[in-house]
Amino acid sequence: MTLEPTPAPALAPLARILIEPLVRAALLEDLGRAGDITTAAVVPADLEARTALIARQAGVVAGLDLARLAFELIDPRIAFRIERQDGEAVGPGERIAAIAGPARGILTAERTALNFLCHLSGIATATASVVAVLRGHKAQVVCTRKTTPGLRALEKYAVRAGGGGNHRFGLDDAVLIKDNHVAMAGGVREALRRVCAAVGHLVKIEVEVDTLAQLAEAMAEGVDAVLLDNMDPATLAKAVALVGGRALTEASGRITPETAPIIAASGVDLISIGWLTHSAPILDIGLDFEP
The missing domain is CATH 3.90.1170.20 (Quinolinate phosphoribosyl transferase, N-terminal domain)
Known part of the structure; x- marks a missing residue:
């Protein structure tokens, strides 16, 4: 490599x-x-x-x-x-x-x-190792908020030094409706409706989905990005097709340099990897x- x-x-x-x-x-x-x-x-x-x-x-x-x-x-x-x-x-x-x-x-x-x-x-080296295996794919490697307390800005800078990009820097950057938010709201649709009624027009909205049924709900309501969590490559490809370019698609879930090219082949826009900052x-x- x-x-x-x-x-x-x-x-x-x-x-x-x-x-x-x-x-x-x-x-x-x-x-x-x-x-x-x-x-x-x-x-x-x-x-x-x-x-x-x-x-x-x-x-x-x-x-x-x-x-x-x-x-x-x-x-x-x-x-x-x-x-x-x-x-x-x-x-x-x-x-x-x-x-x-x-x-x-x-x-x-x-x-x-x-x-x-x-x-x-x-961190920069770990990021570069994933960036290297994704050449030829459109997917960009991004980090997460799984950072050392107090060192987030430094660690996210290191990801950029390795050729990757940054996800949210904090909870106020953008809306990211996670699985626990969905559970507490009673579903994807209800969580999105509450968010849309509460945030300003300049705030981006992303929702995490585990299934194609949840994804269909999210797309029906309208979102800026979807986090496709722990989906296998075949399901990811179906998810990307369902989105059809109407939102950014992000894959996550225990992705390694070995599995990243397979994930990227699904056509996702982003691949988010927590271990770049918490375990490199x-x-x-x-x-x-x-x-």
Whole structure:
């Protein structure tokens, strides 16, 4: 499988005002009450060092701005030069960034920087793995709200870095009538009628359906999108035909890189995958000192 970089113009960076509180909180958690007592004892205060962030395995990079900010907040004298951009594919042993400056600051910020970078690069890599197997299909890979509390904006950014798209950022983005909403309303039709009477004209409405009968109800009422949950490929194809382009079709339910092409062959517009953000393994990246 080949992981290809995302074109730079397609990936807008996260604003500093959004990421700085998260990086500060992570550094404060690590520094505790007395700071880095190991580095303070072992490393002379005037020692300068040159280091590099090196990929230990193949993947897609994401989170460099957070890594750079971690070093900057610990010691503004640390220079951080990005050599591979977020969204770019890297191979084992390839340099991602060069870092030089006071050795104490580099060592103190190292783990926080790598925690963000490895986690977000893992999400970008997982996303890219699904995007790669869907080439030739129209379906776009999107994430869900199954994110780490407090890190949703970062994790959804990482999905974009891997070539995917984002579903809702929060409960106020759009209406998504789930199965429990349907159960509590007494059916798809009644849930949709209540929603249409309550929300504004600019709010998009999506409804989750498990059967073709529920889908027919939803289409009769009129929706912007339908979430086709845990349907087999044959049923998905029938669902796409029933919708007939009148709404966006989204498939979900334990989709993997192996099953994604089969799902996409049904003709759905979107494939939503929760594990991209809640279970993607990290991308192994290390900080190596240079002579």
